[in-house]
Every structure is written in C-alpha cells, then in structure tokens.
Amino acid sequence: MSVLDGWRGLSILLVLAAHLLPLGPHSLLLNHSAGVFGMVIFFILSGFLITSFLLKDQRIGGFLVKRFCRVLPLAWLYLVIALVLSVVPLSKWASHMLFYANLPLEDGFPNDLLPMTEHLWSLCMELQFYVGVALLVAMLPKRGLLLLPFIGMAFTALRWHDGVIASSISYYRIDEILAGCTLALVYHGVFGVRARDFLRIVPLWPVAVLLAFSSMPQGQWLNFLRPYLALLLVGGSLMQPTSLLVRVLHNRMLVFVAGISYALYVIHPMLTFTWLGSGDVIVKYLKRPLFFAVLFMLAYGSTFYYESWFMKRGKRWADKVNGWFDIRPWRTPAVAVTADVVAEAAPDEAQLEPTAAEADATVDAEDKTGADDDLGAVKASTGAPNALR
Numbered sequence: 001m002s003v004l005d006g007w008r009g010l011s012i013l014l015v016l017a018a019h020l021l022p023l024g025p026h027s028l029l030l031n032h033s034a035g036v037f038g039m040v041i042f043f044i045l046s047g048f049l050i051t052s053f054l055l056k057d058q059r060i061g062g063f064l065v066k067r068f069c070r071v072l073p074l075a076w077l078y079l080v081i082a083l084v085l086s087v088v089p090l091s092k093w094a095s096h097m098l099f100y101a102n103l104p105l106e107d108g109f110p111n112d113l114l115p116m117t118e119h120l121w122s123l124c125m126e127l128q129f130y131v132g133v134a135l136l137v138a139m140l141p142k143r144g145l146l147l148l149p150f151i152g153m154a155f156t157a158l159r160w161h162d163g164v165i166a167s168s169i170s171y172y173r174i175d176e177i178l179a180g181c182t183l184a185l186v187y188h189g190v191f192g193v194r195a196r197d198f199l200r201i202v203p204l205w206p207v208a209v210l211l212a213f214s215s216m217p218q219g220q221w222l223n224f225l226r227p228y229l230a231l232l233l234v235g236g237s238l239m240q241p242t243s244l245l246v247r248v249l250h251n252r253m254l255v256f257v258a259g260i261s262y263a264l265y266v267i268h269p270m271l272t273f274t275w276l277g278s279g280d281v282i283v284k285y286l287k288r289p290l291f292f293a294v295l296f297m298l299a300y301g302s303t304f305y306y307e308s309w310f311m312k313r314g315k316r317w318a319d320k321v322n323g324w325f326d327i328r329p330w331r332t333p334a335v336a337v338t339a340d341v342v343a344e345a346a347p348d349e350a351q352l353e354p355t356a357a358e359a360d361a362t363v364d365a366e367d368k369t370g371a372d373d374d375l376g377a378v379k380a381s382t383g384a385p386n387a388l389r
Helices: 003-020 030-056 060-086 090-097 118-139 141-145 148-162 175-187 193-201 204-214 217-239 244-249 252-259 261-271 281-286 288-325 339-345 356-382
Strands: none
Touching (some): 003 217, 030 141, 030 204, 060 261, 118 261, 148 175
16 A cells, blocks of 8 residues: 555645645645645544555544544644743643644634644644544544544535535545545455545546545535545555556655655744744745755654654553453353364474574564564554554
C-alpha cells in the first residue's frame, strides 16, 4: 500500500500551495479548491488507516497511546509557542490544548481558533475522531466499526440539509474521515469480495476530475459527494497498481514529502508571521523559495529528531497499556498429552544444543529484527511505507 505515501505527499503539497501560493485568477477560488482537495485526500487516508489498525486489534488503550504519541508532542509544542505569542486568556488555552477550539461558540465568534492556529481545526477533528471511534470500539468491539459508514452518511445528510459544502466544524466535515473508514472495510473484505473487486474497475482519471470539481464552490451539489469520490479514487488506486496514476504517485519526491507531511502542516503557518512572510505581495512571494527551504528543514528536523523519540516510546508504552487490560494472558487451549504429542514435541538430538556459530547468528538476527521493528514504527507513524494514522 505504498501508493498511500504518494497520496499523502500530494495532499500536503496541495494544502501548502493553497495557503502559500497564488493559484490562478482569484475569481476561480483555486486556492480554496486546492485546499479542500488536499484535505479530503488526507482525511480519507486517516480514516482508512485508523480503521485498518482497529480491524486487526481492538485494544483501544494501546491504540490511543500510539495515536497521542504521534500527534500531541508537536501539536502541543506548536500551541504553547503560538498561544504565548498571541497573548490569549486561559479559556483559549483550554480549548486549544484539549482540541475543541474548532467547535462553534455562542458569543458571536465562530470558534476559539486564532490566526496562528486556525489551520489546526483539522487536528481538532482528528483527535475528536480518535476518541469517538475508541469509545465505539470499547462498547461494541469489532462490530462497532460496521456502523461507521452509516454514521458517515448521516453526517453527509446533515451537511446537505444545512447546505454546507465545506467547513472547519467537525460535524460538517467528519464524513470525509468516515468515508476513509468505509474504504478500509471494503478493502479488507468486510462487505464481501464483490465490493472489494468493484474498486478494480473504477475509472481513476474521470473520478479524479469529478473530485477536483467537487472541491470547488462551482461544483455545487457535487460537493456533497466529495467524500465518496475520494473513497473511489484512493480505493481504486490501491486495487489498480499498474495504472499510470499509481505510477505517478510512486514518485520519490512525493514519498519523501509524505514522511514529513505532519510537521509541514503544523509548522508552516507560524513562518508567515516571521520575516519570511512579511512585505508587500511582490516581496512576500520573492521570499517564498527561502520560506519553503526553511520550512522543509524544520519539518525534517522535527520528524526525525523530535517526534521520532515519542513515536518509538509510544509503541512500547502502548504494549504496556495493552498488557494491563489483558486479564487472561495465561489461558491456553487445553491439549491432551499423549505419547504421540510428547514424541512429536521432543527435539532431535542435533537440536538440543546449538553450536556457538548458530547461537551468534540467532542473537544477530534478533538484534536486527528489533532494529527493523523500531525503524518500521517510525516510518509507519510519519507516513512512510500508516493512512491520517
């Protein structure tokens, strides 16, 4: 599923372009459209990967520990800096640090988000989704995941009823994550082989064009189908590995960008409040190459020298938390001990004592396996070959 790295890389590049570059005539609202397109792909990946994890393992304690260790260290560090620089009251600290700042208020303000934190509406929704899906699985285990497609369609119906084509409020946007959850159920065969095989015949390029149009205000009613068009596009790319679009998504640059995509997203708005983002329109855009160079260096350093420390430990802490709730680890299936069983289990004489060379090789293999496991955990969390997460 390494094609997901390509999608992740493409999605963050579209979001950065929407926020930092002038895209086409202003009247076409292409900056808005590029941002919406990038975010729907990101949310599909997130829902897909989270549901894929929970289909394999419903121990929500470890799941939440790993997710929080992936997301919170950089988010909280960024928020502390942003809130200190913004000089805000304690109430805004609470709504930001607990990730409900994107929800609407009743005092005339749309929400608690600030100019330096308004992009984190998506992170608020992600954290709310993690907690919500964990509670659902805690109550109904694996069966609870089957409800996610219907919950997603209910939120789409709400959006249609209220005429909202795109929003930063969770209940007007979470259908995009839940569409990703639906894709995971289809891809892993929960709804049968026919539903999964349907993804093999999805016409990728026409669906991509429809998705792009559904991300534009001019798309009108197509906006309500955006989550499901993105589901078909990403799902089709998973099942059609030889298509031209998939080969494009395997581009090494996209894979590299995917690896640092989370840090790129979190950090980039703060740089617009520095000298790199100052000046009139011409001066500001002349600085953009330097802006991007600094941004990518900061994101790389954050991913591999700050976030990775928490990701590695998050895996260990998750295993420990899962162990606390494993209340019957000692139970094993009963086996009738017979002479045949004993004879079958007994080692040959040649296997009783490993030679020194065999023992050394075993130790080396175990060390290498442990190192590969740690490296794999970092790559999976940073988007290199997890969806989101």
